[in-house]
Amino acid sequence: MERVAIIGASMTQFGQREEWIRGLLAEAGSACLEDAGVSADAVDHLYVSNMASGEFEGQTGVPNALAHDLSAVPAYTARIDQTSSSGGAGVYAAWQSVASGASEMTLLVGGEKMTHRSTAEATDVIASLTHPVEYKHGVTLPSFAGLTARHYLDKYDAPRESLGKVAVKNHKNGVDNPHAQFQKEVDLDTVLESPIVADPLRLYDFCPITDGSAGLLFCPESVAREYADEYAVVSGIGGATDTHVVHERADPTTMGGVVNSAEQAYEMADADPDDVDVAELHDMFTILEFLQSEDLGFFEKGEGWKAVEEGVTDRDGELPINTSGGLKSKGHPLGASGVAQVYEIYQQVIGDAGARQVDAETGLACNVGGFGNCVTTTILEGQL
């Protein structure tokens, strides 16, 4: 198997953007090529991570449009959709294209344009990924999050405040991310007193609706040094589903997709959770950061909340989590999010994260589709 390197990365401003999906993708795609100093001619595979450009703005065929906009024709192109983990699925597709020997240079661009739709409309498009029986009963992902949070707090005797501290931490990290949607701190009282959305979760326990795009450039490691002095290797990657019907899960506080995808990634990287120096987790809802930090093996089951309380996951803690600000403050443009997670890990392991830099040789990104319905885990190692 050919070892796969990442030699360039980009991320647009996340937030409310004027551009449509094509403009956002083109912006991140060009910036990524520029970051690596690689011309579009060299790209032979171009993947687009995007969940719902057709539903959100009536535009399909965006990969072909992007190939045109970047002057990357005749590069092969396709769209990869895995709902809210479309970005991670795109990373996996790009890795496969290089690892299989099909590609010498694959550009992945993830993006979503959402803010022109109301929160209710956007939430409804996302909710259409749930089981039809769940959907018919009005279930949305935020409502699952509320039920799960209640269960977690009860089962592990965790204080409500611990969830709020995830939001506080990630907003604090987002202050130093110039691309984040919210670059401002929030205090715990603000979180705990914000309007209830799905009890016990409140407004500040949720990520926002966001427009944005991010890019990554992949090539065989054997040629990476021709392009970059520092690069990262995808040392481990894996993907797995969990039950489509959430109530069929034996333990609603465990995400089987996280456990299984991480096992694959660790095995491939010949690593274990202790080897991870920094991680980007899918904090679409604050409760998800607890679940993933446990299911990835960073902390014992039911103890993720303590790690947050004790500052272990702070930027200056033992295992910084969501140094980018996470989905919570950075924003969550569905197809872009998983790509932007790997962008952050890439910056950290090549030592290019600026004010957010932590001491990290190995980093991990975990991207969650649906309510854990499908998950990808990616491990990067910096090569300096």
Place this chain on the structure above:
Amino acid sequence: MERVAIIGASMTQFGQREEWIRGLLAEAGSACLEDAGVSADAVDHLYVSNMASGEFEGQTGVPNALAHDLSAVPAYTARIDQTSSSGGAGVYAAWQSVASGASEMTLLVGGEKMTHRSTAEATDVIASLTHPVEYKHGVTLPSFAGLTARHYLDKYDAPRESLGKVAVKNHKNGVDNPHAQFQKEVDLDTVLESPIVADPLRLYDFCPITDGSAGLLFCPESVAREYADEYAVVSGIGGATDTHVVHERADPTTMGGVVNSAEQAYEMADADPDDVDVAELHDMFTILEFLQSEDLGFFEKGEGWKAVEEGVTDRDGELPINTSGGLKSKGHPLGASGVAQVYEIYQQVIGDAGARQVDAETGLACNVGGFGNCVTTTILEGQL
């Protein structure tokens, strides 16, 4: 690079179906596993080729639903969209997952549910893949086909009747395909006197709107014999884009995506056009069969029409094309079509095509997205 085998295949009845997308995908997925005698437990990667389940029926996350419906959880899953060539893109993704070493058993299921929408609505969803400037001026794929057909007939001094003969041939082939939407012959007069859609093309020059699904099961060739006495190897595969704006092409009668993807596939297979014994081409419009048969190198440029006139591409001709009935009579459920093309070639090269069987060791499938915006070409060799 690990050689990749196909060890099972399936195809549902194409046509107007009562089932929604989930039901169609589950039907083809189960049938494919049954065909190979492989249990769902063995599947580690599950790809779904589908263009627009969200736009057509408000259902997203279908790969996760399919993993549930087939009891394939925790297999990784994602949706691959490349508009009308989503099926071919799925074949490429499935090939990559096995060739990269990530997967020991990948199930690909392509499908689309369309007939509950009017022809105008369905055509509009598809037209949303065109360049926004084209779309704004009312361009649809059928209108491109009309313009191209006019140009081709003029440039190569081809008679209008030759286009009609593509429809006659493919309908004749479809009679022996029990899964085809139309299992009846049409005569040339019927085609030539059918209502004009996009001059010079008439109703019978176009494929129908169709519901349906098809499946393929992939594994490393090194283990294929454990599962199957006869199997096929993906000896060549490639994909390429052409300009997104159709009028930017130097010659509108040449599809660059076909030329480039075929070059890759031939090179990988160490084959040339003469080695191909049977082919499935993307005859969404009759004119496209001429263009592809030339751009794939089967015939000189401007001579594809003569091959049809002379019976070269008949089932008993030198190079049978669209023995399945093609999109023209079999139907064109977008995400399923490219998978069903490879299903037909698989049946032919393993000698299991029944009444449609021709003498074939090597076969080729060419799947066209948009109006040639992105194309995949796949070459199979039977291993008996």
